[in-house]
Amino acid sequence: MSQFKTHSMGWLDYHLHIFNVLLPRKRKPILIGMPHEDDTEKILPDFEISIRKYFCIPGGETTYGYDFGDGWNYQITLEGICLAKDKIKYPHCIDGELACPPEDCGGVSGYERLLKILEDPKNKKHGQIYWLESHNEVKPYPKYNSEQFKKPSDVNFWNPQ
Secondary structure (H helix, E strand, O other), rough: OOHHHHHHHHOOOOOEEEEOOOOOOOOOOOOEEOOOOOOOOOEOOOOOOHHHHHOOOOOEEEEEEEEEEOOEEEEOOOOOOHHHOOOOOOOOOOOOOOOOOOOOOOOOHHHHHHHHHOOOOOOOOHHHHHHHHHHOOOOOOOOOOOOOOOOOHHHHOOOOO
């Protein structure tokens, strides 16, 4: 289920990450993510275990952390479960706003700095954002534009399986 970030954020799935799922009437959360040899708690590998086994009750919440160095942290609420509709390919984006932050931009504060640099081509750091284009070698990123999200049907899930 690490595909949350890969599919919904457009990231490349190479940083450590974890879902922290607190089940009703349980005191200890279930940890699902990318295990690492230095982990002090048991983390179920997300390439073997799907979060949907544990995160399946509407109103349930989980936290998701990605790229611990950059510190991306999300609070996710399962708002509901809908029946699949004919002629709709799943997963399916139903809404969105703005583009996701690019991978390795330095977390929230780094992303805010990046946006200021991109707004001003005369900024002395503008020439130092070459790393943003280097992702094109791994995944064909378009030229980054924080306003690029247009409509949900533009979202392309690479590998929905």
